[in-house]
Amino acid sequence: xxxxxxxxxxxxxxxxxxxxxxxxxxxxxxxxxxxxxxxxxxxxxxxxxxxxxxxxxxxxxxxxxxxxxxxxxxxxxxxxxxxxxxxxxxxxxxxxx
Numbered sequence: 183x184x185x186x187x188x189x190x191x192x193x194x195x196x197x198x199x200x201x202x203x204x205x206x207x208x209x210x211x212x213x214x215x216x217x218x219x220x221x222x223x224x225x226x227x228x229x230x231x232x233x234x235x236x237x238x239x240x241x242x243x244x245x246x247x248x249x250x251x252x253x254x255x256x257x258x259x260x261x262x263x264x265x266x267x268x269x270x271x272x273x274x275x276x277x278x279x
Contacts, residue, residue, distance in 0.1 A: 220236060
């Protein structure tokens with residue numbers, strides 16, 4: 183075994199939208215016609231909790247701010263601002279920067 187554990191999420195549908203984004207929806211257990219859209223993707227640390235709630239017919243809200251995904255423009259901007267703040271704190275740049 184290579185350490186890659188696979189989990190079977192019954193009723194989970196990952197759909198590709200025309201925009202190129204993906205959407206995760208879960209069929210409610212006992213009512214296949216009802217589908218609940220998850221606010222998180224499978225890479226999110228709370229995905230399993232959102233999945234279980236959706237199977238039970240409930241919606242969870244996203245708790246906490248996890249910040250932008252690594253490799254996105256938002257992530258790069260946040261990284262740049264963080265480094266700039268450290269430079270200002272060290273006295274190597276003006277606070278007006």
